[in-house]
Amino acid sequence: MSTGSRVRSWQYLVLALAVLYLAVPVLATLRFALTVGGSFSLKPLATLVGRPEFASSMGRSALLAVLTVVVALVVTLPTLVYATLRLPRIRPLLETVTLLPFVVPGVILSLGLFGLYGGPPFSLTGTPTILVCSYVVIAMPLMYRSLDNALGAIDARRLCEAAESLGAGFGSTLVRVLLPNLLPGVVVGSLLTFATAFGEFTLANLLVGAAWKTFPVFMREIPDGHEQSGVAVISFALTWVVSAAVLWATGRGAATTVTGATR
Amino acid sequence: MSAATAAGGAVSRGLRGGARVRGLLALAPFLLFCAAFLVVPLLLMLVQSVRGPGGDLTLSHFGRAFAAEYRGALLNSLVISVVSAAAGTAIGGIAAWAALHARSGFVRRGVVTLANVTSNFAGIPLAFAFIATLGTSGFVTAWLDRLVGLDLCSWGRFFYKAPGVTLAYVYFQLPLMILVITPALRGLRTEWAEAAASLGASRGEYFRRVALPVLAPSLLASFMLLCANALGAYATAFALAQDNVNLLPIKIGFLMTGDVTLDQGLASALAVVLVVLMALLIAGYQAMAARGRRWLA
Numbered sequence: 001m002s003t004g005s006r007v008r009s010w011q012y013l014v015l016a017l018a019v020l021y022l023a024v025p026v027l028a029t030l031r032f033a034l035t036v037g038g039s040f041s042l043k044p045l046a047t048l049v050g051r052p053e054f055a056s057s058m059g060r061s062a063l064l065a066v067l068t069v070v071v072a073l074v075v076t077l078p079t080l081v082y083a084t085l086r087l088p089r090i091r092p093l094l095e096t097v098t099l100l101p102f103v104v105p106g107v108i109l110s111l112g113l114f115g116l117y118g119g120p121p122f123s124l125t126g127t128p129t130i131l132v133c134s135y136v137v138i139a140m141p142l143m144y145r146s147l148d149n150a151l152g153a154i155d156a157r158r159l160c161e162a163a164e165s166l167g168a169g170f171g172s173t174l175v176r177v178l179l180p181n182l183l184p185g186v187v188v189g190s191l192l193t194f195a196t197a198f199g200e201f202t203l204a205n206l207l208v209g210a211a212w213k214t215f216p217v218f219m220r221e222i223p224d225g226h227e228q229s230g231v232a233v234i235s236f237a238l239t240w241v242v243s244a245a246v247l248w249a250t251g252r253g254a255a256t257t258v259t260g261a262t263r
Numbered sequence: 264m265s266a267a268t269a270a271g272g273a274v275s276r277g278l279r280g281g282a283r284v285r286g287l288l289a290l291a292p293f294l295l296f297c298a299a300f301l302v303v304p305l306l307l308m309l310v311q312s313v314r315g316p317g318g319d320l321t322l323s324h325f326g327r328a329f330a331a332e333y334r335g336a337l338l339n340s341l342v343i344s345v346v347s348a349a350a351g352t353a354i355g356g357i358a359a360w361a362a363l364h365a366r367s368g369f370v371r372r373g374v375v376t377l378a379n380v381t382s383n384f385a386g387i388p389l390a391f392a393f394i395a396t397l398g399t400s401g402f403v404t405a406w407l408d409r410l411v412g413l414d415l416c417s418w419g420r421f422f423y424k425a426p427g428v429t430l431a432y433v434y435f436q437l438p439l440m441i442l443v444i445t446p447a448l449r450g451l452r453t454e455w456a457e458a459a460a461s462l463g464a465s466r467g468e469y470f471r472r473v474a475l476p477v478l479a480p481s482l483l484a485s486f487m488l489l490c491a492n493a494l495g496a497y498a499t500a501f502a503l504a505q506d507n508v509n510l511l512p513i514k515i516g517f518l519m520t521g522d523v524t525l526d527q528g529l530a531s532a533l534a535v536v537l538v539v540l541m542a543l544l545i546a547g548y549q550a551m552a553a554r555g556r557r558w559l560a
Contacts, residue, residue: 019377
């Protein structure tokens, strides 16, 4: 080891502090979820899962997330492939648009959507439709980048030329040639989109709220501390499964679902 | 990507009329979607922030947005995002450095995995986790109480407000910092340290005159990304402190859900202020990150 990269003990101390800061809340939450009055108990978890709104709100969020993934794929994939292969001039515009959700926090997007869809002629607030549409927008950077990475990794041009010389049109080239080759990107983009839509609170709370309670909206209304911890553990486990799946699918480091709207 | 892009030009020269129509069909859903649910709502908001009751152009909404009550929210938002971003940048940066150069492979891989897993822990679940950890009956609070005899009442007043929100924000800043800065730290080559050492530079001189200048753009980029990350956050603060914390996103949310009818002009003006700040931070992040990448080739 050279002098420049030898780690001093105070630096290890900072690392230990950071690891503790990240690990202790997870462990404390797990402990709080599984104890009542200092001894082990599954009662808080049982009460939580037994709440009538637990299953129904989870079902709603799962439905919302699946619909978001489907719409996001249908909207993003053909556009990205077409722009990359036939209209590269339009790519900077697409990249700017897909960057916007990073700049626009969920609260602001809610306010903007409320102004346009809060009343006639397009009354969409209070319905799940507005959530699917806005989640597609929020997850756009994740879907776009995942697909773009996958597209960069294959020789799309040669595949398309081969398909076209065999007489295939854009649609069948897309579905029967490119899609199978882009599968890793499709999987990663779908997982990240699913996780984003499933856990989104701000828009669900401000645009729909009690009219169609999603899982995060139900979550916030839980009164009991032990049950709060239980639901935090469940949602942490879900995001952990998604990040593990993304890491497995990419074999690389970055699996973060960070967009401005989800904090 | 560049190969595909170059090839795209060649293919598009052979574009026929029918293919052009189909191409528009392929682009239309995406562009329509972004227009309908992102661009048009935002433009409408911008219009409403400068439109008076009679449809005239006015800056009175911005006047109200910068008056006492909301100026406090703006300042609080700025302070909380700068403080949490500074803590995240400093602690996360040093932790990432130590992890990257740790002798044990378990530490090297473990820290990145931990950062990956915890970077997605935010919003309501994060607030609940912090309540279980540092709330009045939290795990660490009880431990601190036994150790130093905490005054739980004043601790509660401290935790369920801005300071507690800042601590929770640091939680999502740390992993993001570790993930963002690790590639830049990896770009610092060991040969540079060796060259500096063989020329007689001390460790401090190497750090000040080689490592820091190379890392400065990346560190600044990360700091701005972290500031933006905290500035727009809503769910975490809302679940932890409800309306007890005076932050810009909380204020805007409160205007939307409060008992009185929505004051669209005021809410839009506040939103425009927030979006402008976010846009400046993200633009700064992009510019600095591009400069930082020069050394990573």
